[in-house]
Amino acid sequence: MLKLATLPEPTLFLRPVPASLQARLLQNILEQMLDEEAMQRFAELSDKRFMFRTFDDVVRLGMTFTDNSIRVQANPQWEADVTISGNLPALIALCFSLEDADSLFFSRCLLLTGDTASGLLFKNVLANLDFDLHAVLQNKFGVSTVDALWRMAGQAIAGIERADGDATRTRAWFTKSLHLSTTDQTQSLRTDMNALAGQYDAMQHRLAKLEKRLARRA
Amino acid sequence: MSSPFIKPELVCPAGNLPSLKAAVDAGGDVVYLGFRNASNARNFEGLNFSATEAQEGIEYAHQHGARVYIAVNTSPKPGQEKAWTSSVDLAAELGADAVILSDMALLDYAKRHYPSLRRHLSVQASACNYESLEFYHREFDITRAVLPRVLTLDDIRILNDRTSVETEIFVSGGLCVMAEGRCWLSSFVTGDSPNMQGVCSPAHAVRFEEQQDTLDVRLDGVLINRFAPNEAAGYPTLCKGCFEAEGKQGHVMEEPYSLNVLEMLPDIMHAGISALKIEGRQRTKHYVKEVVSVMRAAVDACAADPQSYRTQTTWVERMNAVSEGGARTAGAYADEWR
Secondary structure, three states: OOOHHHOOOHHHHHOOOOHHHHHHHHHHHHHHHOOHHHHHHHHHHOOOEEEEEEOOOOOEEEEEEEOOEEEEEEOOOOOOOEEEEEOHHHHHHHHOOOOOHHHHHHOOOEEEEEOHHHHHHHHHHHHOOOOOHHHHHHHHHOHHHHHHHHHHHHHHHHHHHHHHOOOHHHHHHHHHHOOOOOHHHHHHHHHHHHHHHHHHHHHHHHHHHHHHHHHHHO | OOOOOOOOEEEEEOOOHHHHHHHHHOOOOEEEEOEOOOOOOOOOOOOOEOHHHHHHHHHHHHHOOOEEEEEEOOOOOOOOHHHHHHHHHHHHHHOOOEEEEOOHHHHHHHHHHOOOOEEEEOHHHOOOOHHHHHHHHHHHOOOEEEOOOOOOHHHHHHHHHHOOOEEEEEEEEEOOOOOOOOOOHHHHHHOOOOOOOOOOOOHHHEEEEEOOOOEEEEEOOEEEEEEOOOOOOOOOOHHHOOEEEOOEEEOOOOOOOEEEOHHHHHHHHOOOOOEEEEOOOOOOHHHHHHHHHHHHHHHHHHHHOHHHOOOOHHHHHHHHHHOHHHOEEOHHHHOOOO
16 A cells, blocks of 8 residues: 655645635635535534644645634634644545545654644544545536646656656555546546656757757857 | 354444445445444544434445444443443344444343344453353353453364354454453543543543654653654554653553454464454544455455465555554464463
8 A cells, every 4th residue: 555655745836836725725625525414513623723734834724613614724823722734645635535544643644733632523524524536626626627637747746757766656646546547537647647758858858969069069 | 062164254343434335345244333422432533423324334234235233332321321222222223233232231231122133242341261251142142252352362262162152353453452341541541441431542631742853642641652753653542652661661561563363364264253353443444445355355365265375465565554553463362472
């Protein structure tokens, strides 16, 4: 089984994304996935303030539960009752119930500090939801937008593959996490990656030729 | 009489509906669960089933040829017995295939009110000898007992040679100090125990604290563990705490390893054991799916040809990836010193 701890920390890709946009995105997706019962159970957390942060602090999102609704806030100034820290894939996996949270904790990809009971309730209510992130995203943002995001994800993976020589596990995680189960989708992702890899090789070749010409002139 | 070769049923954990479905889909024969109250020994925040969810789960399991056992395996609090008997009533009403009980009063209640509903003796009853099993069988007509994790495989074989009660053993998941139903360690520090409140190390008493170079774990203010950076973490239970004793620091009561008996399956199947139980109702559907899939494949392979059965490396890797401590142990089953 793939361990998230072995993946490269992808917060690099989030640095240019404004925190307010990150917050809105998370809130939108959570609103899609949380059913009435989940919201009722979250009512027990109405006086609790949650903080979700990546270990490198690139992402810092606050979350509160009031009047049967959920509110995600970027970089809140208040002190949190519960702080859930992790690497980005682990936080995503927790929020969208993509991997077993205890396994992530054992491997130190995820950490819960503050009010443990409230954090446990949050985790277990999310784990009780039976949902498909891919379908939720398509429903919210449209099939073509999500498919475009898919292609971008494929290109990002290809970039990692070229950088570290082995993105097999990263690709496997994306495939598993985002429910890329059909042959067509997987094939499309692979084609994109191969195309990008080809472009990269061509660019490297051109750069090498340019370097040689410059060296000759010098 | 010697124990026959039995292909045991696989009894799988579910703390919520997605886990129940994952267990059934991955090939579990049975799913065990508890209601959302203190009547079962996994009474954690946000975990377990409402009546509606249990109903849906039982229907799903039955439609797919699986069964559901409901654990009502803590001791009723004085004056609040109704909450426990109501859980037995609900299990019967919903069509559960068995109730897993430990308290004698509840066993008696279930026998009198629902004589046709199978009664399994919970591991919480800590029955580990022939006389004890016979007593529960005679008085409460139990059909099965979940054995405490204190017996060796030889002990279990001898037990099965004599008793007519079916036996079920744990084969995977977290280990404790193996004094099920009699462990009060958690109570000493937090006031709550699995026996009464259905919870060991209740979350309200647990605090994880990030220090400069370590992760400290406190239980009601008592420091019970300190993890180095990147050291595999474990559950915050007192028995798996790291303490100093006689000048040495370490896990003086219990190592934070997980039980895994894959290599012993042929011996287990020759020991007359009726069911193999996977621990982990507190885990999510991903854990359940992974462990049940591996155990299903292993049990089927062993049952088909026990002589040439070999543990596959991928099974072990998959189990280790989701296990507490990331290591496997055969626990008491293979204790040679006994």
